[in-house]
Amino acid sequence: MAWFCSLLFVCFYLAEVFSFVSILCDHVFKKFRIGVRGKIVQAVSDVSVSVNQGDVFGIIGPNGAGKSTLLKLFMGFIKPTFGKISILGKSPDNPQCRSRLGYLPENPCFYEHLSAIELMRFSAEVSGLDPKKTNEEIIRLLKFMNIEHAGNRKLRGYSKGMVQRAGICFALIHDPELIILDEPMSGLDPVGRKLLVDLVLDLKARGKTILFCSHILNDVERLCDRIAIMHNGELKKILNRKDLIDQENQVCIRLETFSKELSDDMDILGVRYAKEGNATIISCSRNQLKDSVNMALKHGIRVEELNISTHPLEKLFMDTISDESV
Structure with missing residues (x-):
């Protein structure tokens, strides 16, 4: 039973x-x-x-x-x-x-x-x-x-x-x-x-x-x-909506050059970064934007470009399709 x-x-x-x-x-x-x-x-x-x-x-x-x-x-x-x-x-x-x-x-x-x-x-x-x-x-x-x-x-x-x-x-x-x-x-x-x-x-x-x-x-x-x-x-x-909100809060910063000292500070700050040629590409949240820019200026590195995500779904969609096309 x-x-x-x-x-x-x-x-x-x-x-x-x-x-x-x-x-x-x-x-x-x-x-x-x-x-x-x-x-x-x-x-x-x-x-x-x-x-x-x-x-x-x-x-x-x-x-x-x-x-x-x-x-x-x-x-x-x-x-x-x-x-x-x-x-x-x-x-x-x-x-x-x-x-x-x-x-x-x-x-x-x-x-x-x-x-x-x-x-x-x-x-x-x-x-x-x-x-x-x-x-x-x-x-x-x-x-x-x-x-x-x-x-x-x-x-x-x-x-x-x-x-x-x-x-x-x-x-x-x-x-x-x-x-x-x-x-x-x-x-x-x-x-x-x-x-x-x-x-x-x-x-x-x-x-x-x-x-x-x-x-x-x-x-x-x-x-x-x-x-x-x-x-x-x-x-x-x-x-889901959280994915879009997270993507909407993302900022991409392009710096004119790369340095070991900067990368060490970025590790401490907890932001993602990558070397692209002589430049540095930083991906961070809007809350980390001010600290990231100040960190670059402290090391005498100029900010070349700054992009704030305004169409998160488009970015996520294109990234997904691009990954599959590679």
């Missing part, structure tokens, strides 16, 4: 843990065959990641990194070659799971003969939503994305940015728990980007889980609790 109780406890514990995990991806691989000769391409290679309930999780990477393929795997549009994926505790192709998902593809393509309102009503009917509540939600979303004036216009008359806004409304009409957006900023002007940022913040405040890919690093940096960097199909690094 004791072992049964222990097993029951473990089962309840795991159920409790997984109830707070919206996405669980375990050692996932995806291979494709392309061309006449069936050349094998490894689009996703050994990716393991989890996204917690209520998080805003961003995926960044260069073109061809595997970001869109990974999202399609999460949506159940394609199956992994190896590995396991759990979405809201179920298989991605489970109908109960899909009814709780909202999705915006990279290049949304809708029925052009429909208006935005008709498109959203169609989605709501398929989801079995109450017609009265549907109309209220349609009005709310169209107003939020500032396209209520074009709600009855056919989609064929929409600009790319307006189609993108309509696609966002379409993805949210059934009030999903998990929202997956592939390049949601694509085609949006600065006003549209601001509206989408506000929408993501509103969804987060309501406890929704959001996963999105984007090339707009400033928006990713601002919105995300955690950020994954992908390159060549592999997940290279996962960053």
Whole structure:
């Protein structure tokens, strides 16, 4: 009986843990065959990641990194070659799971003969939503994305940015728990980007889980609790807010020359430094900046250049990609 109780406890514990995990991806691989000769391409290679309930999780990477393929795997549009994926505790192709998902593809393509309102009503009917509540939600979303004036216009008359806004409304009409957006900023002007940022913040405040890919690093940096960097199909690094704050506090100082006495003092100060030709490169925190400069001046060494990190995600991203390219 004791072992049964222990097993029951473990089962309840795991159920409790997984109830707070919206996405669980375990050692996932995806291979494709392309061309006449069936050349094998490894689009996703050994990716393991989890996204917690209520998080805003961003995926960044260069073109061809595997970001869109990974999202399609999460949506159940394609199956992994190896590995396991759990979405809201179920298989991605489970109908109960899909009814709780909202999705915006990279290049949304809708029925052009429909208006935005008709498109959203169609989605709501398929989801079995109450017609009265549907109309209220349609009005709310169209107003939020500032396209209520074009709600009855056919989609064929929409600009790319307006189609993108309509696609966002379409993805949210059934009030999903998990929202997956592939390049949601694509085609949006600065006003549209601001509206989408506000929408993501509103969804987060309501406890929704959001996963999105984007090339707009400033928006990713601002919105995300955690950020994954992908390159060549592999997940290279996962960053959190502390990583960005630490990087934001970094200062790079270039001194005109190098001396043994200076290096000894830098060791005492606890800052990182390296010799580059005849120059010295110092990496320190903002709190160490004044002491580092004073130390150099004490030894009669001129400061040639000083850079304070203002875009920490860009720096971390480029460092990660550069390391992999070497």
